[in-house]
Amino acid sequence: MEDTVALWIQAVAVVVAIATGVIAIILGVVDRRNTRRVAEQDRAFTRLMVEREQLAKLLENYNKGGSSDPEEASRMGSEALTLIGLIGERRLPYLWASHIEGEAALRLSLDDPDMPDWKKDAIRVQIAVIRNQDDIGTVAPASE
Numbered sequence: 001m002e003d004t005v006a007l008w009i010q011a012v013a014v015v016v017a018i019a020t021g022v023i024a025i026i027l028g029v030v031d032r033r034n035t036r037r038v039a040e041q042d043r044a045f046t047r048l049m050v051e052r053e054q055l056a057k058l059l060e061n062y063n064k065g066g067s068s069d070p071e072e073a074s075r076m077g078s079e080a081l082t083l084i085g086l087i088g089e090r091r092l093p094y095l096w097a098s099h100i101e102g103e104a105a106l107r108l109s110l111d112d113p114d115m116p117d118w119k120k121d122a123i124r125v126q127i128a129v130i131r132n133q134d135d136i137g138t139v140a141p142a143s144e
Helices: 002-063 069-087 092-099 102-111 117-141
Strands: none
Touching: 002 069, 069 092, 069 117, 102 117
């Protein structure tokens, strides 16, 4: 009888150990999923905060209404165009359409022999920004 009780106790101990292991595995999977979700939310929040800073800078630029100083007006226009290009078409569709046009139109403008090299370089960088935004869109979590 004592042997039977001992065997039952051992069997229960084995079942408890197995159950504890299974529970630990399940908790580990849930924890990893939660950690991944939190990291995705942090990355999305960081991207939104960077975009907000860019939007605030662009808003300030437009609220100034330009400048009578030609150098300052040129700097402000350049900054506005840069910010529109960085923020992108999704957030600023009207400004994008009226200032940037898109990669195909930008590529066509590179063929203009009268365009200065510095402007062509700026267009090449804008094309790189567009591609970077496309790449970010392909790796961004679906929850955004």
